Amino acid sequence: MATDDATTTHSEAVNEDKTAAASASIESKDGPSSESPLSGDKRKADEDSNTAKSDPSTAAVPAAPETKPKKAKIAMPPSVSSNVMNAEKYKLEAPPPEDNTNEADVGKKITTSNLMLFGLHPLIKETPLRAMLEDYGSVQAITVRSAFASRYGHVSFATVEEARRCYVAIHGAKLLHKTFLVQPSMASAVTNDSTTKGTSAPAPVASAGAAASAAAAAKTDSSPAGGSAGVATTSA
Numbered sequence: 001m002a003t004d005d006a007t008t009t010h011s012e013a014v015n016e017d018k019t020a021a022a023s024a025s026i027e028s029k030d031g032p033s034s035e036s037p038l039s040g041d042k043r044k045a046d047e048d049s050n051t052a053k054s055d056p057s058t059a060a061v062p063a064a065p066e067t068k069p070k071k072a073k074i075a076m077p078p079s080v081s082s083n084v085m086n087a088e089k090y091k092l093e094a095p096p097p098e099d100n101t102n103e104a105d106v107g108k109k110i111t112t113s114n115l116m117l118f119g120l121h122p123l124i125k126e127t128p129l130r131a132m133l134e135d136y137g138s139v140q141a142i143t144v145r146s147a148f149a150s151r152y153g154h155v156s157f158a159t160v161e162e163a164r165r166c167y168v169a170i171h172g173a174k175l176l177h178k179t180f181l182v183q184p185s186m187a188s189a190v191t192n193d194s195t196t197k198g199t200s201a202p203a204p205v206a207s208a209g210a211a212a213s214a215a216a217a218a219k220t221d222s223s224p225a226g227g228s229a230g231v232a233t234t235s236a
Helices: 002-030 040-054 102-109 126-133 160-170 208-222 227-235
Strands: 114-120 139-147 150-157 181-185
Touching (some): 114 160
Antiparallel strands (some): 114 150
16 A cells, blocks of 8 residues: 555656646746837837827828919800901890890980990901991980900980880890990990091080180270281281
C-alpha cells in the first residue's frame, strides 16, 4: 500500500509539472495580454482626432472656391428680315392682347397730344414708323432715339383725340417682334426736316444780344436828331 501511494503521488507531481510547462509555453507564444502604452505624440494625435470628431466647430473648414464676377450679357435684338425693316410703311405684327384695357384707360391716361413710344426695335427706321402712325391722325412731329440696346420714339399728333386713337390701337401691340409701350408726354416732339411733311419749321428765337441791338436801333430811329443816323443804320 505504501508503494502504491508513492506511485500515485509521483504521477500527480509529474502531471502538475507538465501543466505548468504547457501554460508557460502558451504565454511565451501569445506574449503579454495587455497592450503597451502609447507614446506621447501618438496619444496627442489620437486625442486631437477624437476632439475634432466630437466637436465639428473645431474641425478645419475648407476654403471657399474663388468666384469671378460674371460679365453682363447684352441682349441681342430679334432678327428681322431686311424687306420688313426697310419697308416704306410698317405694319403691326399683332394687335394688343384681347384682355387689354386700352379703351377703358385712355380717357384718364392720355390727356395730351404727345406720346412716348417705348420698346422699339434697335434698328427701327423713323420714316416707315411715321407712315404707320399717320393712320391714326396727323403727325406733327416725330423723333426716334437710341437708348442702350433699344430705341424709343416721341410723336406729336394734331389733337388729343388722335393721340388717344393711336394709344388704343398700338399700346401692347407688336411691331418687328417687339411690344409697344405707349406713355403720354407733356413735351412736344422735335420736328426733323427730313421727315416733316407739310409743316413749317419754327421761327428762330433771337438771342439776348440781338434783341438788345434791335432795341437800341429802334430808340435811335425814334429820336428827332438821329433820324439820318437811324436811316443809315437801317440801310446797313
